[in-house]
Amino acid sequence: MNSLAARLDALRGSGPAVPHTAKTLAALTANPACDRRALLDAAGVDKDTLAAHLNLPRPLRPSTIACDHGIAFERRVTAQAGTELLRLLRETLDLTLPEASYEDVNAVAGREPSTLALRCTHTRNVILGAARDPARSRTLLDHPVLRLTVAGHPAYLEPDIVAFQHHETFHIVEIKSFPVIDGQADPTKVAAALTQAAAYILALRELLAEEDHPPERVSSQVVLVNPRDFSHRPTATLADAAQKVRSLSQHLGRLRRLPDLLDQLPPNTTFDLAPDDTAGPTRPREDLAAALSAPHAHYSPGCLHHCELASFCRNEARRKSRTALLGTTVRDDIAGIDTIALALDLTDGREHPSSDRADITEALRHAHRVHADFLAGTT
Ligand code: SF4
Numbered sequence: 001m002n003s004l005a006a007r008l009d010a011l012r013g014s015g016p017a018v019p020h021t022a023k024t025l026a027a028l029t030a031n032p033a034c035d036r037r038a039l040l041d042a043a044g045v046d047k048d049t050l051a052a053h054l055n056l057p058r059p060l061r062p063s064t065i066a067c068d069h070g071i072a073f074e075r076r077v078t079a080q081a082g083t084e085l086l087r088l089l090r091e092t093l094d095l096t097l098p099e100a101s102y103e104d105v106n107a108v109a110g111r112e113p114s115t116l117a118l119r120c121t122h123t124r125n126v127i128l129g130a131a132r133d134p135a136r137s138r139t140l141l142d143h144p145v146l147r148l149t150v151a152g153h154p155a156y157l158e159p160d161i162v163a164f165q166h167h168e169t170f171h172i173v174e175i176k177s178f179p180v181i182d183g184q185a186d187p188t189k190v191a192a193a194l195t196q197a198a199a200y201i202l203a204l205r206e207l208l209a210e211e212d213h214p215p216e217r218v219s220s221q222v223v224l225v226n227p228r229d230f231s232h233r234p235t236a237t238l239a240d241a242a243q244k245v246r247s248l249s250q251h252l253g254r255l256r257r258l259p260d261l262l263d264q265l266p267p268n269t270t271f272d273l274a275p276d277d278t279a280g281p282t283r284p285r286e287d288l289a290a291a292l293s294a295p296h297a298h299y300s301p302g303c304l305h306h307c308e309l310a311s312f313c314r315n316e317a318r319r320k321s322r323t324a325l326l327g328t329t330v331r332d333d334i335a336g337i338d339t340i341a342l343a344l345d346l347t348d349g350r351e352h353p354s355s356d357r358a359d360i361t362e363a364l365r366h367a368h369r370v371h372a373d374f375l376a377g378t379t
Helices: 003-014 024-029 035-043 047-053 064-093 113-132 187-209 242-265 285-292 310-318 328-333 340-348 355-376
Strands: 102-104 140-142 148-151 152-158 162-168 169-175 221-227 234-240
Touching: 003 035, 003 242, 024 035, 024 162, 024 187, 024 242, 035 047, 035 242, 047 285, 064 102, 064 140, 064 162, 064 221, 064 234, 064 355, 113 140, 113 148, 113 162, 113 187, 140 169, 148 187, 152 187, 187 221, 187 234, 234 340, 340 355
Parallel strands: 102 140, 169 221
Antiparallel strands: 140 162, 148 152, 162 169, 221 234
16 A cells, blocks of 8 residues: 555545545646545535534435435436447447447446446456457447546446447437426536536546557537427437546646645545444534644635535634635636635725735725715615
């Protein structure tokens, strides 16, 4: 075990590591400047259990009905050896009929977490074999398991489908249950799907690089399959994930700063939940909260949608009167002024601005005058 791995293990403590998933990688790109989240994820801390132990309200999760709907839609699309999916791919990717064949990796070893490494090896063999010899390749690989190196650790990722050997180029297919209505899907949901797909693209490129295949063998064009309008009928569209791939690559590169982040923590800091025999956390809450407060957080209201610790960080931001509470637009507009109290003091003249804050102070005072005129009814 290298020293970084040992330090991260000590930070996590005695519980088992929770591996990265495409969703946690997507959350990483949602708030790349947050050291707290980077450390928690890199150490594999069980954030869900940690949040529950601290009695934090949880982010909204999809309902059971929504989950069941998503599973039913995926089954419909891939049923009968992917017959419906093949039809969609032929239309979207112009696949020709002789290229069409299908394999479900789950048929090799089931879906249990214990078989993850086995399924990953099988996926690897099939994909590398296909990359070497496109003539004998399969077109669709259902439930593949890919491996992506994150901060020196393997993360296992499970895309819906890898469709490959279309002009010797691999494509990721994401089956999503949010609808496309009149040809338009919710852009926020599309962006989230592409961020997840970016992790799969990078993992596939990492795999192919083992045998010196160029990254271009994996397309950044992702096939999104969604229900059409208000029906259960699927429709497929191509969406470009290139920007998301670049962004995720950068953020993964930033994880190289982990040793620096660990160096900045007070000695012996640990997020250990001290689980008992039944895996229930026993660590005193104040103790855990103090440890959690050690790394720098970069809270924004968007955290409420993607991070288990959002309430903890929001309370901290409130206590410290952080401008981030007002949203990223305000925070960026008055960058360099970190607290609401300081912004008010500069506006009211209680604080004299330094030269680098003169422009922002003038803008704040102007906004204050406009607001005061508005309240007085003189505008
Ligand atoms: S909620 Fe806290 S830990 Fe999570 S990303 Fe936001 S600032 Fe970071």
